[in-house]
Structures are given as structure tokens and as C-alpha cells.
Amino acid sequence: MSANRTAFPIIFVAILSVCLMFLIIHNTTSFLSLLSFPVASLVPFVCISLMFIIILNLAMRQALTMYVASIIAFITISHFYIIPGLKVSNENLKIVADSKHLLLSFITLLPIFGLIKIPAHRILKSVIYLFGSVIAWGFFSLVIAKLDLPILHVVERALSSMGIKPPFQNFLLSPLQFVLISISTMVLVILLIKSLHNVYLLAIASLAALAMVYVSSLSIILFAILGSVLCLFSAIITSRNMAFNDELTGIPGRRSLTQYAQEVSGQFAVVMIDIDFFKNFNDKYGHDAGDDVIKLVASKIAKTGNRGRAFRYGGEEFTLVFDGKYIDDVRETIEDLRVQLESYPMAIRIQNRPQKSASESKNRRHAPVKQEIVKVTCSFGIAQSSLGSNDFKAAIKRADSALYKAKKGGRNCVRTVE
Numbered sequence: 563m564s565a566n567r568t569a570f571p572i573i574f575v576a577i578l579s580v581c582l583m584f585l586i587i588h589n590t591t592s593f594l595s596l597l598s599f600p601v602a603s604l605v606p607f608v609c610i611s612l613m614f615i616i617i618l619n620l621a622m623r624q625a626l627t628m629y630v631a632s633i634i635a636f637i638t639i640s641h642f643y644i645i646p647g648l649k650v651s652n653e654n655l656k657i658v659a660d661s662k663h664l665l666l667s668f669i670t671l672l673p674i675f676g677l678i679k680i681p682a683h684r685i686l687k688s689v690i691y692l693f694g695s696v697i698a699w700g701f702f703s704l705v706i707a708k709l710d711l712p713i714l715h716v717v718e719r720a721l722s723s724m725g726i727k728p729p730f731q732n733f734l735l736s737p738l739q740f741v742l743i744s745i746s747t748m749v750l751v752i753l754l755i756k757s758l759h760n761v762y763l764l765a766i767a768s769l770a771a772l773a774m775v776y777v778s779s780l781s782i783i784l785f786a787i788l789g790s791v792l793c794l795f796s797a798i799i800t801s802r803n804m805a806f807n808d809e810l811t812g813i814p815g816r817r818s819l820t821q822y823a824q825e826v827s828g829q830f831a832v833v834m835i836d837i838d839f840f841k842n843f844n845d846k847y848g849h850d851a852g853d854d855v856i857k858l859v860a861s862k863i864a865k866t867g868n869r870g871r872a873f874r875y876g877g878e879e880f881t882l883v884f885d886g887k888y889i890d891d892v893r894e895t896i897e898d899l900r901v902q903l904e905s906y907p908m909a910i911r912i913q914n915r916p917q918k919s920a921s922e923s924k925n926r927r928h929a930p931v932k933q934e935i936v937k938v939t940c941s942f943g944i945a946q947s948s949l950g951s952n953d954f955k956a957a958i959k960r961a962d963s964a965l966y967k968a969k970k971g972g973r974n975c976v977r978t979v980e
């Protein structure tokens with residue numbers, strides 16, 4: 563797990579604690595009300611920052627972060643500029659744009675939008691997604707605002723008829739708000755279990771929930787500032803992952819290896835790994851099945867113990883780097899990995915091939931996908947850094963010649979170069 567990923571929950575808890583502290587202070591003493599004027603003057607700054615994030619994310623084509631950032635901007639703007647205006651002019655419209663309902667609708671829809679994945683290159687789709695979700699969000703706020711009080715009355719009446727005194731006066735949330743926040747929290751927790759990166763969605767939803775419970779200018783501003791910081795974090799981490807991780811396998815790619823080469827100490831062992839007869843495999847089962855095998859092999863290599871760092875070198879080649887180790891320290895680990903790969907039955911999806919005509923190619927999409935179990939082997943070349951030198955390129959070259967020896971020696975074996 564990368565340092566960024568482990569750092570994220572810590573950042574989340576820290577931000578949330580600071581936010582909570584501010585809100586508690588604000589609601590128990592009038593200390594922070596002294597700050598209300600300078601804080602309010604931050605609003606244009608917050609909005610401009612959010613717009614900057616939106617443009618940044620549009621450039622990076624991350625529809626979800628873009629959506630979250632723009633909704634935060636809309637909530638902030640409407641709280642300060644639209645709702646006060648509506649309050650005076652139209653009592654009916656006021657409830658539609660009420661900050662509490664805008665935030666509640668945002669919290670409820672967040673996991674749904676978290677589940678939608680827009681392909682990175684579909685910029686038009688991303689823009690449609692953004693506008694569609696803003697409209698859905700506005701509409702949903704309206705529905706929630708209209709239903710909130712009637713549902714509260716229905717539940718109160720039902721409880722009274724059963725002789726139970728409705729406890730809602732002591733609660734911070736109405737029944738509808740409570741149900742929607744609970745469902746949203748459950749889905750966000752499931753998303754978080756699927757990927758730790760989704761912690762930022764949970765963090766933003768929590769900030770929104772806190773701001774909703776204590777709706778005030780200060781809590782909205784805190785929500786906007788912290789929410790945008792989280793969006794920015796997410797954008798930076800995602801773009802970093804995009805740049806440094808290999809797209810197909812998800813493990814660090816060549817760029818990461820080049821960077822890591824600057825960080826290793828003077829003593830390290832490096833292993834070059836190549837899948838055997840991969841061209842034949844591609845020819846027999848097709849490129850998609852080949853991709854599946856590359857992914858499976860990568861996932862196995864990434865789990866290598868002995869503090870080895872795995873990288874996709876390119877194509878069907880991988881590199882393992884063991885910082886602070888000699889060849890003898892890693893020989894057994896690599897032999898274990900070789901045996902593990904050799905004995906691992908890989909389940910790959912296979913479609914009918916070869917295609918003969920355009921119409922057949924079209925039908926291929928609907929062709930039944932078969933599963934087949936295949937066995938794959940790899941060859942390994944190990945080298946270590948020369949005494950007192952951390953010339954990484956030279957060590958890679960030596961590992962490559964050891965790999966060549968392994969190929970010449972019949973494949974599915976480990977060779978070393980001192």
C-alpha cells in the first residue's frame with residue numbers, strides 16, 4: 563500500500579476533528595461569532611478556489627471530483643447570495659433553496675455519483691454528467707424539502723396513536739433526514755471497503771452532515787474550505803496515480819521505477835521478469851486474454867515478500883527491486899515466486915477467435931465468453947549493485963543479461979549475474 567493511501571485516513575480524521583472542534587466551539591460559546599465578518603469576506607475567495615478546482619479537474623477529466631467541487635461551490639454561493647434573497651421575495655421558493663435541504667440532498671446523492679464511472683477520455687460525457695447531476699441535485703433538494711415536514715407529521719401522528727411520545731424535539735435530525743443520512747453512510751462505507759481512495763467521499767459527506775446539523779455561515783464556510791481541500795487532495799492523488807501507476811495492472815510503472823532508482827541505497831538486488839512464450843499465448847487466445855494474464859502475473863509479483871518493490875517494466879516484463887539486499891538474500895524468494903506462478907491456475911476469459919469479417923467482429927461483442935484455466939511460467943534474471951555504486955541502469959542491464967541466460971536455459975528458471 564502506498565504512503566499516500568495510508569496517509570489519507572489520517573488526514574481525514576485530522577480534518578474532521580478540527581472541523582468538529584470549530585463547530586463545537588462555535589455552538590457553545592460566542593467566541594467565534596467575533597470572526598463572522600472576516601470569515602464572510604472569505605466567501606468569494608472560496609468560490610474562486612472551487613472554480614479553480616473545477617477547471618483543474620475538467621482538465622484532468624475526473625468527473626466525480628468535478629461534480630463534488632461544483633456542488634460545494636453551489637451550496638456556498640446559494641447559502642450566502644441566493645437564499646437570503648429568496649427569503650425576502652418568495653416564501654415558497656425559500657424552502658427549495660434551504661441550505662439544510664441542499665446539503666441533505668448532496669449527502670444522499672454523493673454515493674450514487676460515487677458509483678458512476680465516466681471513462682477518462684469522454685470529456686463531453688463528463689460535462690453532460692456534471693450538468694445532469696446538478697439538475698438531479700436541485701430537483702432532489704426540492705423533493706426532500708417538500709416531504710420533510712409532512713413525513714415528520716405522519717411519523718409523529720403514528721407514534722402518538724400508539725401512545726408513544728414523539729422524541730423528535732430532542733433530535734437534531736428529522737426522520738427523513740435521519741433515514742437518508744443513514745443509507746448514504748452505509749453505501750459510502752461499502753464504497754470505502756471497495757477502495758480506500760473513496761474515504762474522501764465519506765469525509766466530504768461527514769463535513770456536509772456536520773454543516774447541516776449546525777447550519778450557519780461559519781459551518782458552510784468550513785464545509786466549503788475543507789471539502790475543496792479534500793477534492794484537491796483527491797485530484798492530486800488520482801493524477802499522481804495516473805502518472806506513476808501502470809494503467810493495465812495498477813502497479814507502479816516505468817516512471818515510478820526511474821524515480822525509485824534515485825531513492826535506493828548503494829546496495830540493492832534487482833530482478834527482471836519476463837512471461838514465457840507470451841507471443842504464442844496472445845496469438846492463441848487473443849490480446850484481451852493476454853491482458854488478463856499480464857494483470858494476474860502483476861498481482862502475484864506485487865505480493866512478493868522480502869520487502870521487494872514491483873514495477874511493470876513494459877509489455878510482458880516486470881522488475882522487482884530489493885533495497886539493501888544481496889543476490890543471496892533474494893534467491894529463495896524469487897524461486898518461491900517462480901514456483902507459485904508455475905503452479906497457479908489462471909482463469910482467463912476467452913471469446914471466439916479468430917474473427918473473419920466485419921459482421922463477425924460486430925457479433926464478437928455478443929459472443930459468449932468462455933472461461934479457461936491456463937498455466938503461465940516466467941523467466942527471472944537477478945543482479946545486484948556493484949560494490950559501492952548505485953548505478954541502477956547498469957544493474958538493470960546485468961539483470962537483463964541474466965534473464966537472457968534464463969531464456970536460453972529453457973525458460974521457467976532463475977539465473978543470476980554477479
Ligand SMILES: Nc1nc2c(ncn2[C@@H]2O[C@H](COP(=O)(O)OP(=O)(O)OP(=O)(O)O)[C@@H](O)[C@H]2O)c(=O)[nH]1
Nearest residue numbers: 836837838839840841842844849850852853877878
Ligand atoms: N496482450 C498484451 N500483449 C502484449 C502487451 N505488451 C506486449 N505484448 C506482447 O507480448 C509479446 C512479447 O513477445 P516476445 O518478446 O517475442 O517474446 P515471447 O513470446 O514472450 O517469448 P519469450 O520471451 O522468448 O519466451 C508480443 O507479442 C507483444 O505484442 C500487452 O500489454 N498486452
